[in-house]
Amino acid sequence: MAEQTQGGTLPAAGREADVRPPLTYDRIIRTAIALIEREGVAALSMRRVGGELGVAAMSLYNHVPSKEAMLDGVAEEILSGLRLDAGPQAGWRDRIRDLAHAFRRTAQEHPRSMSVVLSRSMDWTRSLPVLEQMLTIAEQAGFQGETAVRVMRTFMAYVMGTLMREASTADALWHIAQDGVRAAEMVDPAAFPHVVATARELLDPDFDADFDFGLELLITAIERLPRTAG
Incomplete structure (x- = not known):
C-alpha cells in the first residue's frame, strides 16, 4: 500500500529502501557466518550472501574484494569473539585454561565457522589478539x-589440533554408527585385541573429558620447563 507524503505518494519499495540498514563490512561478515552455520561453508558465495542481504552480489565488492577475503573476515570475526572469564589478576594456569576453553566454547557455538578458522592460513596480523594473550x-x-x-605455539597446536580431531572423530563415528554390524565384523580380535577391549571407550568418547585431560598434561609439562634467567 502506498504512503501519502507532502510531495505525493511514496511507493512501498521506496519506503523499504529507506529503512533498510546500510550495507557494511560487518553486516556482510555476520551474514556470511549465519549462512555457513545454517548450510555449511560450501554454500557460501558472493551471490548467496548478497541474496541474504537483499542486494546484488556486485554491491558486496565495495566492501569485500572476494570470497576468499570474506572467509578471512569470518575467521577473524570468530577469533575476535573469544570470551575470556579469567582476568589478568588470575594465575597463569587459570588463564591458560580459560583461553583454551574459550576456543572450545566458540567452536561449539559456531562449529561450521570454526572449521573456517581451523582450515585457513591466517594472516598473522589477524591473530595478534590471541598471540598477545x-x-x-x-x-x-x-x-x-x-x-x-x-609455549604459545605448543598451546595453539594442542587446542587447534584437538578441535580438528573432535570434528573428524565425530564424523567418523557417525559413519560407523550407520553400519555398526559391518564395522564390528571388520575388526579381528586376534589381530587387534586392545582395540576390541576398549571398543566402548573408542566408539563413545567423552570429548569434554578428553580435552581437559590433554590440557592438564600440557599445563603440567609447562610447569616443569626451566624458567628463563632474568
Missing part, C-alpha cells in the same frame, strides 16, 4: 623470548 600468559608463567613463543 598467550604470550602474556607465558611471560606470567616465567618464560621469555624463544621459550615463550614455543
Whole structure:
C-alpha cells in the first residue's frame, strides 16, 4: 500500500529502501557466518550472501574484494569473539585454561565457522589478539623470548589440533554408527585385541573429558620447563 507524503505518494519499495540498514563490512561478515552455520561453508558465495542481504552480489565488492577475503573476515570475526572469564589478576594456569576453553566454547557455538578458522592460513596480523594473550600468559608463567613463543605455539597446536580431531572423530563415528554390524565384523580380535577391549571407550568418547585431560598434561609439562634467567 502506498504512503501519502507532502510531495505525493511514496511507493512501498521506496519506503523499504529507506529503512533498510546500510550495507557494511560487518553486516556482510555476520551474514556470511549465519549462512555457513545454517548450510555449511560450501554454500557460501558472493551471490548467496548478497541474496541474504537483499542486494546484488556486485554491491558486496565495495566492501569485500572476494570470497576468499570474506572467509578471512569470518575467521577473524570468530577469533575476535573469544570470551575470556579469567582476568589478568588470575594465575597463569587459570588463564591458560580459560583461553583454551574459550576456543572450545566458540567452536561449539559456531562449529561450521570454526572449521573456517581451523582450515585457513591466517594472516598473522589477524591473530595478534590471541598471540598477545598467550604470550602474556607465558611471560606470567616465567618464560621469555624463544621459550615463550614455543609455549604459545605448543598451546595453539594442542587446542587447534584437538578441535580438528573432535570434528573428524565425530564424523567418523557417525559413519560407523550407520553400519555398526559391518564395522564390528571388520575388526579381528586376534589381530587387534586392545582395540576390541576398549571398543566402548573408542566408539563413545567423552570429548569434554578428553580435552581437559590433554590440557592438564600440557599445563603440567609447562610447569616443569626451566624458567628463563632474568
